[in-house]
Amino acid sequence: MLNKAYTLGHHVSYEKYITEMQAKNQPVLKVGRTDSYLGGCVFKTQEEAVQYASANDLDYVPYELKLPNGWEQDVDCTLEKADHFCLLNDAEIIRISDKE
Numbered sequence: 001m002l003n004k005a006y007t008l009g010h011h012v013s014y015e016k017y018i019t020e021m022q023a024k025n026q027p028v029l030k031v032g033r034t035d036s037y038l039g040g041c042v043f044k045t046q047e048e049a050v051q052y053a054s055a056n057d058l059d060y061v062p063y064e065l066k067l068p069n070g071w072e073q074d075v076d077c078t079l080e081k082a083d084h085f086c087l088l089n090d091a092e093i094i095r096i097s098d099k100e
Helices: 011-023 046-055
Strands: 004-010 060-066 085-087 091-094
Touching: 004 011, 004 046, 004 085, 004 091, 011 060, 046 060
Parallel strands: none
Antiparallel strands: 004 060, 060 091
């Protein structure tokens, strides 16, 4: 079971959010699908995320996501988007730099 994925985030905004949530001892989550939102943008690999940001001229950096149920249950692969997938369930955001 693949229990991680990658997303992209605006570095300053994400770091502020991560710092605030950690200070409150609360989970740091990427939002999954809701009635009004398809779910956050996710990729299978960090390299795919970086390539997407570069190809779309986005000033975003990759973050790892800890999928609660695994790729098959937490990611929608059915949308006709060839360049990324959509997150179905909220997932914990992990700084890649924290893992290195």
